[in-house]
Amino acid sequence: MKILVFVEQRDGKVKKASLEALSVGRALCDATSGALAAVVLGQGISAISEAAGKYGAETVYLGDDPLFANYSTDAYGLGTGKAAQVFGADAILFAATAMGKDLAPRVAARLEIGLLSDVTGYAVENGAVTYKRPVYSGKAYVSAVPVAGKPYAVTLRPNVFAATESPKTPQVVKLENAAVASDVKAVVENLLVSKEGLLDVAEADIIVSGGRGMKGPENYKILEELAKPLGGAVGASRAAVDAGWIGHEHQVGQTGKVVSPTLYIACGISGAIQHLAGMSTSKVIVAINKDPEAPIFKVATYGIVGDLFEVVPKMTEAVKALKAQG
Amino acid sequence: MNILACIKHVPDTETRVKVASGGNALDLGEANWVVNPYDEFAVEAALQLKEKQGGGTVTVLSVGNDEAVKSLRQALAMGADKAVLCNDPCFEGSDAKGIAKILAEAIKKAPFDIIFFGKHAVGDDNQQVGSLVASLLNIPVVTVVTAIDYGEAGVVRCHREVEGGVEVVKAPMPCAITCQKGLNEPRYPSLKGIMAAKKKEVTVFKAADLGIDPAQVGKAGAAFAVKGYELPPPRPEGRVLGGEIDAQVKELVHLLHDEAKVI
Numbered sequence: 001m002k003i004l005v006f007v008e009q010r011d012g013k014v015k016k017a018s019l020e021a022l023s024v025g026r027a028l029c030d031a032t033s034g035a036l037a038a039v040v041l042g043q044g045i046s047a048i049s050e051a052a053g054k055y056g057a058e059t060v061y062l063g064d065d066p067l068f069a070n071y072s073t074d075a076y077g078l079g080t081g082k083a084a085q086v087f088g089a090d091a092i093l094f095a096a097t098a099m100g101k102d103l104a105p106r107v108a109a110r111l112e113i114g115l116l117s118d119v120t121g122y123a124v125e126n127g128a129v130t131y132k133r134p135v136y137s138g139k140a141y142v143s144a145v146p147v148a149g150k151p152y153a154v155t156l157r158p159n160v161f162a163a164t165e166s167p168k169t170p171q172v173v174k175l176e177n178a179a180v181a182s183d184v185k186a187v188v189e190n191l192l193v194s195k196e197g198l199l200d201v202a203e204a205d206i207i208v209s210g211g212r213g214m215k216g217p218e219n220y221k222i223l224e225e226l227a228k229p230l231g232g233a234v235g236a237s238r239a240a241v242d243a244g245w246i247g248h249e250h251q252v253g254q255t256g257k258v259v260s261p262t263l264y265i266a267c268g269i270s271g272a273i274q275h276l277a278g279m280s281t282s283k284v285i286v287a288i289n290k291d292p293e294a295p296i297f298k299v300a301t302y303g304i305v306g307d308l309f310e311v312v313p314k315m316t317e318a319v320k321a322l323k324a325q326g
Numbered sequence: 327m328n329i330l331a332c333i334k335h336v337p338d339t340e341t342r343v344k345v346a347s348g349g350n351a352l353d354l355g356e357a358n359w360v361v362n363p364y365d366e367f368a369v370e371a372a373l374q375l376k377e378k379q380g381g382g383t384v385t386v387l388s389v390g391n392d393e394a395v396k397s398l399r400q401a402l403a404m405g406a407d408k409a410v411l412c413n414d415p416c417f418e419g420s421d422a423k424g425i426a427k428i429l430a431e432a433i434k435k436a437p438f439d440i441i442f443f444g445k446h447a448v449g450d451d452n453q454q455v456g457s458l459v460a461s462l463l464n465i466p467v468v469t470v471v472t473a474i475d476y477g478e479a480g481v482v483r484c485h486r487e488v489e490g491g492v493e494v495v496k497a498p499m500p501c502a503i504t505c506q507k508g509l510n511e512p513r514y515p516s517l518k519g520i521m522a523a524k525k526k527e528v529t530v531f532k533a534a535d536l537g538i539d540p541a542q543v544g545k546a547g548a549a550f551a552v553k554g555y556e557l558p559p560p561r562p563e564g565r566v567l568g569g570e571i572d573a574q575v576k577e578l579v580h581l582l583h584d585e586a587k588v589i
């Protein structure tokens with residue numbers, strides 16, 4: 001199988017999720033005696049080729065062009081599409097990041113191929129690949145098999161697959177004239193960075209989340225204080241978001257973000273089905289709730305029945321003390 | 327201005343799913359079917375644009391069976407002017423690519439300026455139909471949009487959510503937008519709206535009306551074949567701590583550090 005991986009970079013830094021995608025690509029190639037290529041788009045980014053090689057790419061299609069300096073669906077769609085055609089890709093892999101989710105359907109439509117979103121597992125049997133992906137926000141999983149003989153694309157959920165080195169010295173192929181300025185209809189004019197120092201829930205390994213039990217917007221700072229020494233992000237239930245206590249980009253759940261951190265700390269969250277759909281694949285779940293009957297305790301690894309306003313600050317102190325010990 | 331919104335009729339988010347016997351389908355029990363929550367943002371965005379323009383037509387489109395009329399009526403009751411249902415037995419089992427093909431052909435039947443989609447339809451969670459339709463129609467698309475500014479004529483300026491921030495994207499019309507929570511607060515249909523909706527016409531398109539070859543859509547045209555469904559493994563039984571709060575906190579931090587090794 002010939003597999004092409006779209007390697008995402010911002011400001012010359014490769015996304016970890018793209019290294020995960022390369023590792024999946026490498027494993028699929030090894031299982032099917034295939035060939036792995038990467039496509040990298042940007043400006044002044046030739047160093048990324050090495051990173052792609054380190055994670056198993058034998059060929060790198062490099063689009064180094066002012067038109068690729070900032071992400072745009074149109075230019076990146078053309079660049080990735082061209083790489084797929086030149087390489088003769090049987091499968092194109094993307095990380096299911098904001099960029100990957102935006103780009104993959106554009107590429108799939110251009111190449112008239114199918115796209116499977118948010119894949120969380122795969123298996124190879126006699127050279128045929130079966131993919132697994134969640135539906136109903138993870139209330140169930142579906143196994144799907146690409147129709148034989150037809151190229152296809154998949155996006156891979158970040159933080160699910162390991163990034164494993166498999167060093168190769170890649171051959172670099174320059175992508176020339178993949179797109180011209182007039183192709184770019186939708187232009188990214190600006191990137192507004194949200195509050196300094198706080199991670200996005202979609203990317204965090206640890207999430208401290210607050211629900212209606214937080215009682216008001218001013219109390220979220222006790223969660224920030226716990227999140228900081230943990231290096232985590234602050235999440236929320238929809239009840240808290242709808243009350244206007246915290247921005248909707250923090251919402252975890254079926255109509256918010258589906259997250260899978262190593263540690264999820266739910267404070268004053270009851271554990272409604274829509275919330276659980278968004279976080280129940282977290283490795284470890286901690287519930288802090290004053291109601292012992294709250295459904296969140298059914299999925300929690302560890303639970304404390306108590307008042308979050310007492311428990312959370314004490315936890316912050318204990319975590320700080322732990323970190324101080326080194 | 328001709329404003330479109332694409333809406334999907336889906337099981338509501340309360341739905342508990344089971345795997346049907348045989349493992350090849352999901353059993354949704356007595357699911358309550360509704361307008362996809364993100365598509366309510368799309369309908370609301372369409373209505374707000376019409377109100378801003380002081381005129382125009384809002385048309386809602388859906389690919390679905392007879393039941394999907396309920397969601398179209400809901401959108402009509404919110405204030406949409408016209409509805410289109412793409413309904414043909416050969417559409418059943420379509421994947422995102424098939425749905426996009428059907429929607430694109432239906433949209434091509436009349437002139438349009440802007441198409442609103444949800445960022446994702448709950449259930450199948452494909453997160454791609456809006457982009458696919460835009461590509462088939464050869465128009466720009468802005469995805470996961472949380473704010474739209476129509477200040478400049480013939481152009482939309484959108485905020486789209488990315489990790490750790492928002493991108494400001496400018497696109498010329500005609501274009502497509504996929505709506506994210508935060509864009510607006512969908513209105514509830516008024517009693518008057520509900521009454522008016524009953525008199526509004528729902529146009530039905532079959533495959534032949536759209537010039538669609540049945541082999542391109544439905545299960546026949548799908549790019550992936552479903553092998554089976556399964557439920558996630560149940561989480562192991564958790565542990566609720568006991569004793570004084572101080573001691574519990576101490577134990578918890580110890581467990582997270584030494585047993586679970588996550589901090």
Ligand SMILES: Cc1cc2nc3c(=O)[nH]c(=O)nc-3n(C[C@H](O)[C@H](O)[C@H](O)COP(=O)(O)OP(=O)(O)OC[C@H]3O[C@@H](n4cnc5c(N)ncnc54)[C@H](O)[C@@H]3O)c2cc1C
Pocket residue numbers: 210211212213214236237238239240251252253254255256257267268269270271272273274275278288289290291294306307308309339363
């Ligand atoms: C279409 C649709 C989509 C939805 N999508 C989502 C979604 O994506 N994400 C989501 O989260 N929800 C979603 N919901 C909402 C969901 O059904 C619940 O209403 C919501 O999750 C409840 O939030 P909560 O747990 O914060 O509030 P509640 O259910 O009110 O729970 C508050 C909890 O805080 C506890 N508490 C109160 N005070 C304290 C204290 N001092 N110390 C400790 N504990 C305390 C209480 O015991 C209680 O368990 C959706 C609903 C619908 C209809």
Ligand SMILES: Nc1ncnc2c1ncn2[C@@H]1O[C@H](COP(=O)(O)O)[C@@H](O)[C@H]1O
Pocket residue numbers: 332333334335362364365368387388389390422425429442443444445446447448450451452453454455456
């Ligand atoms: N059957 C359908 N009928 C109408 N619109 C749809 C349909 N399926 C998906 N869409 C639109 O495409 C968006 C994204 O859906 P999806 O790619 O399936 O997650 C939805 O929010 C709808 O706006």
